[in-house]
Amino acid sequence: MNPLYAAMPVSIFERMSLAAAAHGAVNLGQGFPDFGWPEPLVEEAARLLTHGSNQYPPSRGLPALRQSVADHYRRHQNLDLNADNVLITSGATEAIAAAIFALIEAGDEAIVIAPAYDAYAPLIRRAGGMVREVALRPPHWRINEAALAAAVTSRTRLLVLNNPHNPTGRLFDAAELAAVARVAEAHDLLVLADEVWEHVLPEERSFTPFAALPGMAVRTLKCGSAGKIFSLTGWKVGWLVAPPEIATLAAKAHQFLTFATAPNLQAAVAFGLGQDEWLPIMRRAFTRARDRLADALSKAGYALLPSEGTYFQCVDLTASGISLDDQAFATLAVEQAGVAVIPLSPFYEDAPAANLVRLCFAKKEETIVAGLAAMLRARELASG
Numbered sequence: 001m002n003p004l005y006a007a008m009p010v011s012i013f014e015r016m017s018l019a020a021a022a023h024g025a026v027n028l029g030q031g032f033p034d035f036g037w038p039e040p041l042v043e044e045a046a047r048l049l050t051h052g053s054n055q056y057p058p059s060r061g062l063p064a065l066r067q068s069v070a071d072h073y074r075r076h077q078n079l080d081l082n083a084d085n086v087l088i089t090s091g092a093t094e095a096i097a098a099a100i101f102a103l104i105e106a107g108d109e110a111i112v113i114a115p116a117y118d119a120y121a122p123l124i125r126r127a128g129g130m131v132r133e134v135a136l137r138p139p140h141w142r143i144n145e146a147a148l149a150a151a152v153t154s155r156t157r158l159l160v161l162n163n164p165h166n167p168t169g170r171l172f173d174a175a176e177l178a179a180v181a182r183v184a185e186a187h188d189l190l191v192l193a194d195e196v197w198e199h200v201l202p203e204e205r206s207f208t209p210f211a212a213l214p215g216m217a218v219r220t221l222k223c224g225s226a227g228k229i230f231s232l233t234g235w236k237v238g239w240l241v242a243p244p245e246i247a248t249l250a251a252k253a254h255q256f257l258t259f260a261t262a263p264n265l266q267a268a269v270a271f272g273l274g275q276d277e278w279l280p281i282m283r284r285a286f287t288r289a290r291d292r293l294a295d296a297l298s299k300a301g302y303a304l305l306p307s308e309g310t311y312f313q314c315v316d317l318t319a320s321g322i323s324l325d326d327q328a329f330a331t332l333a334v335e336q337a338g339v340a341v342i343p344l345s346p347f348y349e350d351a352p353a354a355n356l357v358r359l360c361f362a363k364k365e366e367t368i369v370a371g372l373a374a375m376l377r378a379r380e381l382a383s384g
């Protein structure tokens with residue numbers, strides 16, 4: 001096979017969603033909520049589609065949205081930003097691509113903390129860079145400063161930090177963030193802080209953006225996502241927030257990726273980011289759904305890892321008495337039991353563990369009930 005194909009595999013999210021559709025399975029795989037969104041936001045977008053502009057917006061993003069992203073982070077995260085810090089992209093994945101294409105040159109190295117979102121490594125490679133993977137280990141998934149420092153070479157330019165972390169559901173603590181900051185400072189690295197899950201937090205948790213750590217704002221490129229904030233993943237409106245000169249560089253790469261993002265959706269998101277009262281409602285819904293799924297899975301004999309952020313719950317198959325590996329279990333679950341889950345091994349280049357699967361709990365009651373029934377069937381089939 002052409003090695004370029006192997007370097008860009010079909011995304012595990014696409015694979016599992018297609019399999020769910022083909023087998024009529026409940027989809028607890030790819031992360032997207034099915035319990036709605038703030039209605040006034042969709043009404044505003046519909047109004048703007050009819051009465052707003054349908055032509056190219058400025059490539060860097062609508063000024064109103066860039067300002068409202070900056071204001072949103074000032075209010076919620078005390079970050080000192082203005083519109084010059086912001087680039088609007090077609091989803092956070094495009095923000096990640098624009099950042100990588102702007103910063104990585106042939107021969108550069110980038111550190112990726114694995115298990116890692118599946119877009120990072122192929123993008124780094126297609127930009128001509130080399131990936132250095134630092135693997136976290138279950139069940140605690142803690143960042144180890146010595147392991148991170150050991151991955152740095154004279155060619156390292158970028159470190160990718162996803163927090164809250166997909167797929168593990170970890171929210172890195174103050175000591176771990178300080179460790180990353182020390183490594184970044186000591187080796188003069190830029191940090192791509194993929195913080196798309198910043199508002200998808202259980203009610204008992206609070207989030208620290210990486211740029212808020214002492215000295216880190218100047219070296220941090222933060223990604224955010226309206227899809228995650230408003231449960232509208234198909235809108236593909238995201239952004240990159242960085243020091244103005246870095247944002248400008250990424251904006252140049254973005255010109256040649258998508259050039260611009262739908263203007264009506266951008267204007268609607270600018271309106272939505274001002275509605276702070278929507279966030280606690282969403283967090284309550286996610287927290288309830290997490291507790292609902294986790295309680296029922298535990299009662300059914302599944303061993304769970306903690307879910308501290310994101311809308312994902314990881315299951316330890318071995319500790320649940322299932323000897324199949326993650327990919328075999330996911331195949332059985334979707335083809336025979338009627339539920340799609342995401343195996344974790346595709347999130348590693350070199351997986352130290354192949355006994356974990358991820359379930360998305362951002363679902364309405366009936367989806368969770370159907371998903372749970374199928375998980376019980378999967379357990380019986382897998383143990384039999």
Ligand code: GLN
Binds near residue numbers: 011013029093166
């Ligand atoms: N972020 C989503 C997830 O982790 C998937 C995004 C995608 O499918 N590209 O499930």
